Amino acid sequence: MISEANYHPSTEMLKKFTAGSLLSGLNVAISAHIELCETCRHKTSKIEAKAAIDWLQTNDDQKQNDFSGLALDIVNQPQIEKPREKEAILDQIHMLDHSVSLPKVLAKAASQGLVWKQLGGGINQALMHLDDETQCEFIYMKPGSQTPMHKHQGSETTLVLDGSFNDELGHYQRADFIYRTEKDMHQPRSEEGCLCFSVLDSPLTFTKGLARLLNPFFKYQFRRSAAGRGI
Amino acid sequence: MDNLAEKQFAVRKASPPGCTEVGMVPSVENNLDPTSDEALLVKVSNSKSKEAFDQLFDRFANKVFAHGMKIMRNEQMAKDLVQEAMLTVWQKAPLYNMDKGNVQSWIFTITRNRCFDMLRKQKRQSAVLSADDIWPAGFEDAEALSEAERGSVEVQISQIEKLVRQLPAAQQAVVEQIHILNRTHEEAAQFLEIPLGTLKSRLRLAMGKLRQSLGTES
Numbered sequence: 534m535i536s537e538a539n540y541h542p543s544t545e546m547l548k549k550f551t552a553g554s555l556l557s558g559l560n561v562a563i564s565a566h567i568e569l570c571e572t573c574r575h576k577t578s579k580i581e582a583k584a585a586i587d588w589l590q591t592n593d594d595q596k597q598n599d600f601s602g603l604a605l606d607i608v609n610q611p612q613i614e615k616p617r618e619k620e621a622i623l624d625q626i627h628m629l630d631h632s633v634s635l636p637k638v639l640a641k642a643a644s645q646g647l648v649w650k651q652l653g654g655g656i657n658q659a660l661m662h663l664d665d666e667t668q669c670e671f672i673y674m675k676p677g678s679q680t681p682m683h684k685h686q687g688s689e690t691t692l693v694l695d696g697s698f699n700d701e702l703g704h705y706q707r708a709d710f711i712y713r714t715e716k717d718m719h720q721p722r723s724e725e726g727c728l729c730f731s732v733l734d735s736p737l738t739f740t741k742g743l744a745r746l747l748n749p750f751f752k753y754q755f756r757r758s759a760a761g762r763g764i
Numbered sequence: 765m766d767n768l769a770e771k772q773f774a775v776r777k778a779s780p781p782g783c784t785e786v787g788m789v790p791s792v793e794n795n796l797d798p799t800s801d802e803a804l805l806v807k808v809s810n811s812k813s814k815e816a817f818d819q820l821f822d823r824f825a826n827k828v829f830a831h832g833m834k835i836m837r838n839e840q841m842a843k844d845l846v847q848e849a850m851l852t853v854w855q856k857a858p859l860y861n862m863d864k865g866n867v868q869s870w871i872f873t874i875t876r877n878r879c880f881d882m883l884r885k886q887k888r889q890s891a892v893l894s895a896d897d898i899w900p901a902g903f904e905d906a907e908a909l910s911e912a913e914r915g916s917v918e919v920q921i922s923q924i925e926k927l928v929r930q931l932p933a934a935q936q937a938v939v940e941q942i943h944i945l946n947r948t949h950e951e952a953a954q955f956l957e958i959p960l961g962t963l964k965s966r967l968r969l970a971m972g973k974l975r976q977s978l979g980t981e982s
Contacts, residue, residue, distance in 0.1 A: 553835075553876045557884075557893070564898045582865060585872035589827055597826055603847060604821040607854045608814045614858055641897050663893060 538570045538708035544580075546712070547573065551580045558667030558732040562690045562710070565636035565730060569708035626671070626694075626728065633695040633728055647671060654678055668733045674698060679722035689713045689733050696727035796957050801867035809857040809959040810950070817857075820867075821850055828875050835879050841886075848878040859961040863934070864901070873899060927977050935970035938963055 542550070542563050549555045550563045567573045624640040625632040626647070635643060647659040655678030659671040674696075690712050697706040700719035705711055713719070796803040801823065807816035828849045832842030852874045860870055877895035884894075928939055941952035953963045 551876075553880045553895075557898075560898045561893065564900075568900075578865060578869075581873060582869045585866075585869040588831065588872050588875075589868055591830070598829055598843070598846075600821070600825050600843075600846060603825075603850070604818050605814075607821075607847075607851050608812075608817050610851060610855060612812060612858055613855050637900065638893065638897050642893055645892055665887070 538566065538572070538710065540703070540705060540709040540711050541570065541573055542566060542710050542712065544576070547577055547580055548584075551577060551584050556666045556732075556734060557664035558669040558734065559690060561638050561642060561663055561669065562692050562730060562732050564638045565694075566692055566708065566710040568636040568638070570710075635694065639694075639730055642669075643671070649673070654680065656680065666734060670731055672727075672729045672731050674721070674723040674727045674729075676724060676726040678726075680720060687715060687734050689731060692730045694728045694730060696723060696725050698723040698727040698729075802862060803957070805853075805857055805860055805867050805870075806957055806959055808854065809860060809961070810954055817854055820853065824853075824871055825850060828871075831875050832879060836883065841882065845875070845879055845882060848882065849875045852878060858959065859901070860959045861901075861962045861965045862958060863962055863965060924974065927974055931970050931973060935966050935973075938966040939970050939974075942967055 546555070546559075546563065550560060553560075555563070567577055624637070625634050626643065627633075642661055642663060645661075647661070649657050649659045652658050655675035657673040657675075659673075661669045661671070663669045671694075672691075690710070691705075693705050693707055693709045693711075695707060697704060698721045699705070700721045702719060703711075796806065801820065804813075804816040804820050807813035808820065825846050828846045829842050832845035833839070836842060836845070849871070853871055856874070860867070864870075865873075877899055880895040880898075928936060931939065937956060938952065941947045941955060942949070945952075947955065949960060949963055949967075953960045956963065958966075
């Protein structure tokens with residue numbers, strides 16, 4: 534199930550991922566992409582090695598602490614002799630007519646259970662709460678679905694897990710990692726259907742309850758609810 | 765490991781111990797600098813050496829502390845991080861695999877992960893995903909594992925030998941130790957001066973490749 538991705542996270546993003554300085558939701562999207570993308574896997578280990586060297590060479594003027602006794606406490610603890618057996622987790626997600634295997638981190642995240650909501654226009658959404666700063670969700674576009682033209686507020690990261698979709702800027706399939714900022718305008722459509730993991734980081738907008746207007750895949754819902762409110 | 769390839773190797777186990785098999789390249793780790801981080805961690809891993817751990821602790825504890833101060837800006841939390849991270853180093857030493865990166869990188873990732881988990885707890889965030897889920901120790905491992913399976917096909921010993929010689933030197937050395945010299949995993953790790961985790965992982969990769977080449981994969 535490994536496929537060669539055409540769209541990857543930027544080097545800058547991988548550096549932040551390695552340093553642990555991204556928001557959780559984004560970390561998860563990158564982790565999942567890396568599992569599917571050998572190129573980024575190698576790139577990340579190199580960045581990690583470099584980060585370790587920088588870490589050790591930094592001369593921070595911290596006082597040298599006396600941790601005496603701590604090492605002794607530690608060596609009295611037992612060591613782990615072999616890797617813990619992996620707990621059984623859901624690693625497949627069942628779509629209409631087939632199953633999709635998920636990257637491990639997403640399988641774990643989804644193991645708490647997914648609640649799918651139909652948003653109209655052939656778009657389905659299952660929200661997950663991974664941190665307080667991002668909105669994370671699985672999005673399933675049915676074959677032939679299309680969202681209206683829209684712009685982004687904040688940034689949106691999309692990882693394709695199955696099927697494919699297009700917009701004005703490209704064609705995206707399994708393992709592709711797409712990062713969109715507020716400047717981008719696009720209109721995703723999917724001929725064959727598409728399952729994605731998506732992360733939106735626009736907390737201010739979310740707290741005002743407007744996020745959905747701005748989420749590409751939610752435009753339909755906006756239209757419907759806006760119509761419902763007589764706007 | 766009770767597969768055909770092993771049975772074929774068993775034929776050659778009569779070779780005197782320590783002899784160098786044709787095509788076997790001595791492993792580079794035999795010549796580890798005894799003062800290197802790698803050599804120390806191997807000692808911690810293979811013989812639970814407290815002295816070796818003490819030295820590693822001295823080298824890294826203040827670096828871990830500095831990382832904690834930089835990220836969490838709190839002295840007590842930075843000290844807690846030293847305890848958490850160095851405890852993980854001690855506990856997971858037997859799982860360290862030098863094929864996946866050097867000791868510095870390994871301790872760096874442990875420090876980052878423990879720090880990430882501490883912050884997550886502090887912010888009372890979702891407990892669903894821990895740092896080790898986001899930064900798993902080895903993506904490759906999973907593939908190697910799923911590759912492993914048995915079958916039974918008649919194969920000539922000479923064919924296996926040829927395939928063994930095509931393995932990377934480090935994997936050849938491990939196969940030689942286990943399947944030709946009939947050593948236990950622990951003995952082989954001691955002899956090659958590599959952590960047990962590295963040995964097992966190399967053996968798994970090597971046997972996976974052999975099975976694949978021999979068509980004994982299910």
